[in-house]
Amino acid sequence: MEYKEPFGVKLDFESGIIENAKKLVRKLSDMKGYYVDEEAYEKLLKEDPxxxxxxxxxxxxxxxxxxxxTTVLYPGKVGSEFFMTKGHYHSKADRAEVYFALKGKGGMLLQTPEGEARWIPMEPGTIVYVPPYWAHRTINTGDEPFIFLALYPxxxxxxxxxIKEKGFSKIVVEENGEVVVKDNPKWTE
Amino acid sequence: MEYKEPFGVKLDFESGIIENAKKLVRKLSDMKGYYVDEEAYEKLLKEDPxxxxxxxxxxxxxxxxxxxxTTVLYPGKVGSEFFMTKGHYHSKADRAEVYFALKGKGGMLLQTPEGEARWIPMEPGTIVYVPPYWAHRTINTGDEPFIFLALYPxxxxxxxxxIKEKGFSKIVVEENGEVVVKDNPKWTE
Ligand SMILES: [Mn+2]
Ligand SMILES: [Mn+2]
Structure with missing residues:
Protein backbone atom coordinates (compact mmCIF):
# COMPACT_ATOMS: atom_id res chain seq x y z
CA MET A 1 0.00 0.00 0.00
CA GLU A 2 1.08 3.57 -0.73
CA TYR A 3 1.01 5.99 2.20
CA LYS A 4 1.01 9.76 2.03
CA GLU A 5 4.08 11.31 3.61
CA PRO A 6 3.70 13.11 6.98
CA PHE A 7 5.09 16.63 7.14
CA GLY A 8 5.64 19.58 9.43
CA VAL A 9 5.21 23.19 8.35
CA LYS A 10 5.82 26.41 10.22
CA LEU A 11 3.06 28.84 11.09
CA ASP A 12 4.40 32.29 11.96
CA PHE A 13 2.40 33.58 14.94
CA GLU A 14 3.09 37.22 14.09
CA SER A 15 2.15 37.24 10.40
CA GLY A 16 -0.14 34.20 10.24
CA ILE A 17 1.77 32.93 7.22
CA ILE A 18 2.14 29.15 6.79
CA GLU A 19 5.23 28.26 4.82
CA ASN A 20 4.68 26.58 1.44
CA ALA A 21 0.92 27.14 1.70
CA LYS A 22 -1.33 28.12 -1.19
CA LYS A 23 -2.09 31.84 -0.87
CA LEU A 24 -5.47 33.33 -1.72
CA VAL A 25 -6.14 37.09 -1.68
CA ARG A 26 -9.61 38.66 -1.40
CA LYS A 27 -9.82 42.33 -2.26
CA LEU A 28 -12.85 44.57 -1.80
CA SER A 29 -13.56 44.20 -5.54
CA ASP A 30 -14.02 40.44 -5.01
CA MET A 31 -16.87 41.16 -2.59
CA LYS A 32 -19.43 43.13 -4.57
CA GLY A 33 -22.86 42.84 -2.96
CA TYR A 34 -21.58 41.57 0.38
CA TYR A 35 -21.72 44.84 2.33
CA VAL A 36 -24.94 46.66 3.14
CA ASP A 37 -23.77 50.21 2.40
CA GLU A 38 -23.34 50.23 -1.39
CA GLU A 39 -22.32 53.87 -1.52
CA ALA A 40 -19.51 53.32 0.98
CA TYR A 41 -18.50 50.22 -0.97
CA GLU A 42 -18.20 52.12 -4.25
CA LYS A 43 -16.25 54.89 -2.60
CA LEU A 44 -13.73 52.53 -0.96
CA LEU A 45 -13.44 50.59 -4.22
CA LYS A 46 -11.16 53.36 -5.56
CA GLU A 47 -8.53 52.06 -3.11
CA ASP A 48 -9.68 48.44 -3.47
CA PRO A 49 -8.01 47.31 -0.22
CA THR A 70 -4.78 30.53 8.37
CA THR A 71 -6.65 33.72 7.55
CA VAL A 72 -5.29 37.23 7.97
CA LEU A 73 -8.36 39.47 8.06
CA TYR A 74 -7.46 43.15 7.91
CA PRO A 75 -9.04 45.86 10.05
CA GLY A 76 -11.42 48.35 8.43
CA LYS A 77 -15.04 49.11 7.69
CA VAL A 78 -17.31 49.57 4.71
CA GLY A 79 -19.54 52.31 6.04
CA SER A 80 -20.19 51.13 9.59
CA GLU A 81 -19.82 47.41 8.73
CA PHE A 82 -16.61 45.71 9.79
CA PHE A 83 -14.33 43.98 7.28
CA MET A 84 -15.33 40.33 7.05
CA THR A 85 -14.84 37.14 5.05
CA LYS A 86 -17.37 36.09 2.40
CA GLY A 87 -18.72 33.31 4.60
CA HIS A 88 -20.01 29.98 3.40
CA TYR A 89 -21.86 26.79 4.14
CA HIS A 90 -20.02 23.57 3.44
CA SER A 91 -20.94 21.81 0.19
CA LYS A 92 -21.11 18.64 2.26
CA ALA A 93 -23.35 20.39 4.74
CA ASP A 94 -22.73 17.97 7.63
CA ARG A 95 -19.01 18.77 7.83
CA ALA A 96 -17.89 20.57 11.01
CA GLU A 97 -14.96 22.97 11.39
CA VAL A 98 -12.74 24.27 14.20
CA TYR A 99 -11.25 27.77 14.35
CA PHE A 100 -8.44 28.87 16.64
CA ALA A 101 -7.81 32.61 17.12
CA LEU A 102 -4.14 33.60 17.26
CA LYS A 103 -3.97 37.39 17.07
CA GLY A 104 -6.17 40.46 17.04
CA LYS A 105 -9.83 40.77 17.88
CA GLY A 106 -12.98 39.71 16.12
CA GLY A 107 -15.63 37.11 16.05
CA MET A 108 -17.60 34.59 14.09
CA LEU A 109 -21.10 35.00 12.75
CA LEU A 110 -22.87 31.67 12.23
CA GLN A 111 -26.20 30.85 10.72
CA THR A 112 -28.42 27.82 10.21
CA PRO A 113 -29.95 27.18 6.77
CA GLU A 114 -33.14 28.78 8.18
CA GLY A 115 -31.29 31.99 9.04
CA GLU A 116 -31.00 31.57 12.83
CA ALA A 117 -27.78 33.46 13.68
CA ARG A 118 -25.16 33.38 16.45
CA TRP A 119 -22.25 35.70 17.26
CA ILE A 120 -19.17 34.31 18.99
CA PRO A 121 -16.50 36.83 20.04
CA MET A 122 -12.91 35.72 19.44
CA GLU A 123 -9.61 36.80 20.93
CA PRO A 124 -6.22 35.05 20.98
CA GLY A 125 -6.78 31.57 22.46
CA THR A 126 -10.47 31.29 21.56
CA ILE A 127 -11.37 28.00 19.88
CA VAL A 128 -14.68 28.07 18.02
CA TYR A 129 -16.54 24.88 17.21
CA VAL A 130 -18.59 25.20 14.01
CA PRO A 131 -21.15 22.39 14.10
CA PRO A 132 -22.39 20.66 10.96
CA TYR A 133 -24.83 22.70 8.80
CA TRP A 134 -23.94 26.20 10.08
CA ALA A 135 -22.72 28.89 7.67
CA HIS A 136 -19.78 30.81 9.12
CA ARG A 137 -18.13 34.17 8.51
CA THR A 138 -15.36 35.83 10.51
CA ILE A 139 -15.28 39.54 11.22
CA ASN A 140 -12.47 41.85 12.38
CA THR A 141 -13.80 44.17 15.07
CA GLY A 142 -10.38 45.45 16.14
CA ASP A 143 -7.76 47.76 14.68
CA GLU A 144 -5.02 45.26 13.85
CA PRO A 145 -5.08 42.16 11.64
CA PHE A 146 -7.29 39.41 13.04
CA ILE A 147 -5.47 36.10 12.52
CA PHE A 148 -6.82 32.60 13.05
CA LEU A 149 -6.23 28.98 12.09
CA ALA A 150 -9.08 26.84 10.71
CA LEU A 151 -9.25 23.05 10.34
CA TYR A 152 -11.86 21.37 8.21
CA PRO A 153 -12.58 18.00 6.65
CA ILE A 163 -24.46 33.58 1.21
CA LYS A 164 -23.60 35.68 -1.84
CA GLU A 165 -27.24 35.65 -2.81
CA LYS A 166 -28.95 36.00 0.58
CA GLY A 167 -26.28 37.19 3.01
CA PHE A 168 -26.54 36.58 6.74
CA SER A 169 -29.60 37.55 8.75
CA LYS A 170 -27.36 39.69 10.98
CA ILE A 171 -24.65 42.27 10.29
CA VAL A 172 -21.86 43.43 12.59
CA VAL A 173 -21.31 47.18 12.70
CA GLU A 174 -19.74 49.90 14.77
CA GLU A 175 -22.19 52.24 16.47
CA ASN A 176 -20.94 54.94 18.85
CA GLY A 177 -17.63 53.10 19.17
CA GLU A 178 -19.34 49.82 20.13
CA VAL A 179 -19.51 46.50 18.27
CA VAL A 180 -23.17 45.90 17.53
CA VAL A 181 -24.77 42.78 16.02
CA LYS A 182 -28.03 43.81 14.39
CA ASP A 183 -30.61 42.66 11.86
CA ASN A 184 -29.52 42.84 8.24
CA PRO A 185 -31.92 45.30 6.59
CA LYS A 186 -31.49 43.43 3.29
CA TRP A 187 -32.32 40.02 4.74
CA THR A 188 -35.37 38.23 3.33
CA GLU A 189 -36.59 34.87 4.64
CA MET B 1 -34.19 19.89 11.97
CA GLU B 2 -32.22 20.10 15.21
CA TYR B 3 -28.82 21.78 15.01
CA LYS B 4 -25.99 21.49 17.49
CA GLU B 5 -25.12 24.77 19.15
CA PRO B 6 -21.85 26.52 18.13
CA PHE B 7 -19.55 27.52 20.98
CA GLY B 8 -16.29 29.25 21.79
CA VAL B 9 -13.90 28.03 24.49
CA LYS B 10 -10.68 29.51 25.77
CA LEU B 11 -7.32 27.80 25.36
CA ASP B 12 -4.71 29.23 27.73
CA PHE B 13 -1.43 29.49 25.79
CA GLU B 14 0.69 29.29 28.95
CA SER B 15 -0.85 26.23 30.62
CA GLY B 16 -2.43 24.51 27.59
CA ILE B 17 -5.69 24.16 29.52
CA ILE B 18 -8.97 24.36 27.57
CA GLU B 19 -11.83 25.56 29.76
CA ASN B 20 -14.66 23.07 30.35
CA ALA B 21 -12.70 20.30 28.61
CA LYS B 22 -12.60 16.69 29.73
CA LYS B 23 -9.26 16.10 31.51
CA LEU B 24 -7.30 12.89 31.21
CA VAL B 25 -4.13 12.20 33.23
CA ARG B 26 -1.48 9.63 32.28
CA LYS B 27 0.99 8.72 34.98
CA LEU B 28 4.06 6.55 34.56
CA SER B 29 2.12 3.65 36.13
CA ASP B 30 -0.33 3.83 33.20
CA MET B 31 2.53 3.12 30.79
CA LYS B 32 3.96 -0.21 31.87
CA GLY B 33 5.85 -1.83 28.99
CA TYR B 34 6.10 1.34 26.91
CA TYR B 35 9.69 2.30 27.79
CA VAL B 36 12.71 0.21 26.81
CA ASP B 37 14.65 0.48 30.08
CA GLU B 38 12.54 -1.59 32.52
CA GLU B 39 14.91 -1.09 35.41
CA ALA B 40 14.74 2.70 35.06
CA TYR B 41 10.96 2.41 34.74
CA GLU B 42 10.62 0.45 38.01
CA LYS B 43 12.89 2.88 39.82
CA LEU B 44 10.98 5.96 38.67
CA LEU B 45 7.69 4.25 39.48
CA LYS B 46 8.30 5.01 43.16
CA GLU B 47 7.60 8.67 42.29
CA ASP B 48 5.04 7.73 39.63
CA PRO B 49 5.23 11.14 37.89
CA THR B 70 -4.53 19.93 23.96
CA THR B 71 -1.80 17.81 25.49
CA VAL B 72 0.63 18.95 28.18
CA LEU B 73 3.55 16.53 27.94
CA TYR B 74 5.98 16.93 30.84
CA PRO B 75 9.78 16.91 30.50
CA GLY B 76 11.73 13.95 31.77
CA LYS B 77 13.30 10.65 30.83
CA VAL B 78 12.94 6.95 31.66
CA GLY B 79 16.58 5.93 31.47
CA SER B 80 17.72 7.74 28.34
CA GLU B 81 14.28 7.67 26.68
CA PHE B 82 12.32 10.91 26.66
CA PHE B 83 8.84 11.18 28.18
CA MET B 84 6.26 10.44 25.48
CA THR B 85 2.58 9.73 24.88
CA LYS B 86 1.35 6.17 24.44
CA GLY B 87 0.83 6.64 20.72
CA HIS B 88 -1.88 5.05 18.64
CA TYR B 89 -3.28 4.25 15.25
CA HIS B 90 -6.82 5.41 14.56
CA SER B 91 -9.51 2.73 14.86
CA LYS B 92 -10.84 4.06 11.57
CA ALA B 93 -7.36 3.82 10.09
CA ASP B 94 -7.98 6.23 7.21
CA ARG B 95 -8.64 9.20 9.52
CA ALA B 96 -6.03 11.98 9.38
CA GLU B 97 -5.05 14.37 12.19
CA VAL B 98 -3.44 17.79 12.53
CA TYR B 99 -1.18 18.86 15.42
CA PHE B 100 -0.20 22.42 16.24
CA ALA B 101 2.70 23.02 18.66
CA LEU B 102 2.19 25.89 21.10
CA LYS B 103 4.96 25.69 23.69
CA GLY B 104 8.12 23.82 24.51
CA LYS B 105 10.16 21.52 22.33
CA GLY B 106 9.58 18.03 21.06
CA GLY B 107 8.51 16.06 18.07
CA MET B 108 6.30 13.43 16.62
CA LEU B 109 7.20 9.86 15.84
CA LEU B 110 5.02 8.34 13.13
CA GLN B 111 4.84 4.84 11.77
CA THR B 112 3.06 2.94 9.00
CA PRO B 113 1.36 -0.37 9.80
CA GLU B 114 4.50 -2.02 8.36
CA GLY B 115 6.77 -0.21 10.85
CA GLU B 116 8.27 2.43 8.55
CA ALA B 117 8.98 5.37 10.88
CA ARG B 118 9.36 9.15 10.56
CA TRP B 119 10.50 11.77 13.07
CA ILE B 120 9.18 15.33 12.77
CA PRO B 121 10.68 17.94 15.16
CA MET B 122 8.19 20.39 16.64
CA GLU B 123 8.57 23.82 18.18
CA PRO B 124 5.98 26.55 18.78
CA GLY B 125 4.26 27.24 15.44
CA THR B 126 4.95 23.84 13.87
CA ILE B 127 1.87 22.24 12.30
CA VAL B 128 2.20 18.50 11.72
CA TYR B 129 0.00 16.74 9.21
CA VAL B 130 -0.63 13.10 10.22
CA PRO B 131 -1.81 11.32 7.07
CA PRO B 132 -4.33 8.47 7.17
CA TYR B 133 -2.94 5.10 8.43
CA TRP B 134 0.09 6.42 10.36
CA ALA B 135 0.48 5.72 14.08
CA HIS B 136 1.61 8.81 15.98
CA ARG B 137 3.28 9.52 19.30
CA THR B 138 4.57 12.84 20.62
CA ILE B 139 7.79 13.17 22.61
CA ASN B 140 9.12 15.96 24.83
CA THR B 141 12.81 16.50 24.07
CA GLY B 142 13.09 19.76 26.04
CA ASP B 143 13.14 20.73 29.68
CA GLU B 144 9.78 22.47 29.99
CA PRO B 145 6.25 21.18 29.28
CA PHE B 146 5.66 20.49 25.59
CA ILE B 147 2.15 21.74 24.74
CA PHE B 148 0.23 21.22 21.52
CA LEU B 149 -3.28 21.25 20.09
CA ALA B 150 -4.59 18.29 18.07
CA LEU B 151 -7.64 18.12 15.78
CA TYR B 152 -9.06 14.84 14.60
CA PRO B 153 -12.21 13.45 13.01
CA ILE B 163 1.43 0.05 19.90
CA LYS B 164 1.17 -1.30 23.44
CA GLU B 165 2.01 -4.75 22.10
CA LYS B 166 4.64 -3.94 19.48
CA GLY B 167 5.81 -0.39 20.21
CA PHE B 168 7.35 1.79 17.53
CA SER B 169 10.29 0.63 15.40
CA LYS B 170 12.25 3.67 16.62
CA ILE B 171 12.88 5.19 20.03
CA VAL B 172 13.94 8.73 20.88
CA VAL B 173 16.70 9.04 23.46
CA GLU B 174 19.27 11.42 24.80
CA GLU B 175 22.86 10.48 24.02
CA ASN B 176 25.71 12.80 25.01
CA GLY B 177 23.24 15.66 25.36
CA GLU B 178 21.82 15.12 21.86
CA VAL B 179 18.37 14.00 20.74
CA VAL B 180 18.88 10.73 18.89
CA VAL B 181 16.28 8.70 16.97
CA LYS B 182 17.44 5.09 16.88
CA ASP B 183 16.21 1.56 16.30
CA ASN B 184 14.08 0.10 19.07
CA PRO B 185 16.02 -2.94 20.36
CA LYS B 186 12.72 -4.59 21.30
CA TRP B 187 11.12 -4.14 17.88
CA THR B 188 10.13 -7.30 15.99
CA GLU B 189 8.65 -7.23 12.49
MN1 LIG C 1 -15.66 26.35 6.42
MN1 LIG D 1 -4.74 10.50 16.85
Missing part, protein backbone atom coordinates in the same frame (compact mmCIF):
# COMPACT_ATOMS: atom_id res chain seq x y z
CA UNK A 50 -7.15 43.72 0.54
CA UNK A 51 -9.82 42.47 2.94
CA UNK A 52 -8.22 39.13 3.77
CA UNK A 53 -5.55 36.62 2.81
CA UNK A 54 -5.73 32.87 3.26
CA UNK A 55 -2.80 30.44 3.53
CA UNK A 56 -4.16 26.94 2.92
CA UNK A 57 -2.68 23.43 3.02
CA UNK A 58 -5.20 21.13 1.43
CA UNK A 59 -5.49 17.44 0.65
CA UNK A 60 -7.53 15.60 -1.94
CA UNK A 61 -11.29 15.74 -1.24
CA UNK A 62 -11.48 12.47 0.68
CA UNK A 63 -13.63 11.47 3.62
CA UNK A 64 -11.55 11.36 6.82
CA UNK A 65 -8.75 13.60 5.60
CA UNK A 66 -8.13 17.12 6.93
CA UNK A 67 -7.23 20.56 5.57
CA UNK A 68 -5.95 23.56 7.46
CA UNK A 69 -5.56 27.25 6.70
CA UNK A 154 -10.89 17.68 3.25
CA UNK A 155 -14.23 16.86 1.62
CA UNK A 156 -16.21 19.73 3.23
CA UNK A 157 -16.10 21.98 0.17
CA UNK A 158 -17.31 25.59 0.08
CA UNK A 159 -20.81 26.70 -0.82
CA UNK A 160 -20.37 30.47 -1.29
CA UNK A 161 -23.42 30.94 -3.52
CA UNK A 162 -26.13 30.85 -0.86
CA UNK B 50 2.51 12.48 35.63
CA UNK B 51 3.76 12.00 32.06
CA UNK B 52 1.00 13.94 30.28
CA UNK B 53 -2.39 15.52 30.64
CA UNK B 54 -5.00 15.85 27.92
CA UNK B 55 -7.83 18.42 27.74
CA UNK B 56 -10.34 17.15 25.16
CA UNK B 57 -13.54 18.55 23.65
CA UNK B 58 -15.21 15.72 21.82
CA UNK B 59 -18.38 15.19 19.78
CA UNK B 60 -20.38 12.06 19.07
CA UNK B 61 -18.51 9.61 16.82
CA UNK B 62 -19.98 10.84 13.55
CA UNK B 63 -18.45 11.08 10.10
CA UNK B 64 -17.64 14.70 9.25
CA UNK B 65 -17.57 15.98 12.82
CA UNK B 66 -14.40 17.13 14.60
CA UNK B 67 -12.77 16.80 18.02
CA UNK B 68 -9.94 18.83 19.50
CA UNK B 69 -7.63 18.44 22.46
CA UNK B 154 -14.85 12.64 15.65
CA UNK B 155 -15.08 9.07 14.36
CA UNK B 156 -11.30 8.41 14.22
CA UNK B 157 -11.17 6.45 17.47
CA UNK B 158 -7.98 5.26 19.18
CA UNK B 159 -6.29 1.93 18.60
CA UNK B 160 -3.78 1.79 21.48
CA UNK B 161 -3.43 -1.99 21.51
CA UNK B 162 -1.13 -2.40 18.52
Missing amino acids: IIYEVYAVEQEEKDGDLNFA ADAGHDYGT | IIYEVYAVEQEEKDGDLNFA ADAGHDYGT
